[in-house]
Amino acid sequence: MRSATITRDTSETRIAVTVHLDGTGVYDVKTGVGFFDHMLEQLSRHSLIDLHVRTEGDLHIDEHHTVEDTGIAIGMAVAKALGDKRGIRRYGDALSPMDETLTRVALDISGRPWLVWKDGFTQPRLGGMDTEMFQHWFHSFAQAAGITLHVETLYGSNNHHIAEAAFKGLARALRTAIEIDPRKADAIPSTKGTLGGEEHAS
Incomplete structure (x- = not known):
């Protein structure tokens, strides 16, 4: 099983994350931010990645460091579990409908982190989170995981649905x-033979 554990301690957060990429979508998530926990549970359940997260952050200030650093830790764990990325399909995309909302997601496990984000939020706060933090989480995750x-x-009008x-x-x-x-289970899916960010693999 492709698995990894990341622990990350700073003056702002203490985080432990474990992922099993070949799991069944079992999750145990506690960050102190209820709506954020709900989103990470959705990520686990629908990716089939088993996810264990424990985050203790400076929530007496706000949720910024908790959300950002959890994204970094999960991204690092996914990258570590993927190893040299041998045999993976590398690309993925999805159209995600939720009632009146439709969201498009496309990604490349390229080793070249990048985020293009176009949301439809119409309110500044949702379930105890600033809605601007959703973009920040996706950015932190993509950077740490090495994902484009x-x-x-x-389209969509319900902010909960847009996030989910x-x-x-x-x-x-x-x-x-x-x-x-x-x-191609024995091959790295790149003509350069590597998918590390510093090599700018294609």
């Missing part, structure tokens, strides 16, 4: 991208 990630709300569709879309795209391709 595009997320776009095509983004996480579910990421989950489904990630599920496809990390799967082992049985036709």
Whole structure:
């Protein structure tokens, strides 16, 4: 099983994350931010990545460091579990509908982190989180995981649905991208033979 554990301690947060990429979507998430926990649970359930998260952050200030550093730790754990990325499909995409909302997610486990983000939020706060923190989480995750990630709300009006569709879309795209391709299970999916960021693999 492709697994990894990351612990990250700073003056702002203390985090322990474990991922099993070949899991069944079992999760145990506690960050101190209820709505954020709910989103990470969706990520686990729909990607089939088992996810264990314990975050203790400076919530007496706000949720910024908790959300950001948890994104970094989960991204680091996914990157570590992928190893040299041998055999993975590498690319994934999903259209994620949730009632009136439709979100498009596409990603490349390229080693070249990038985020394109186009959301449809119409309120500044949602379930105890600043809505601007959703973009920040996706950015932190993509940077740490080494993923090129595009997320776009095509349309939608309910802010809860907009957030949840983004996480579910990421989950489904990630599920496809990390799967082992049985036709190329022994090969790294790059003409350069590597998918490290510093090599600018293609």
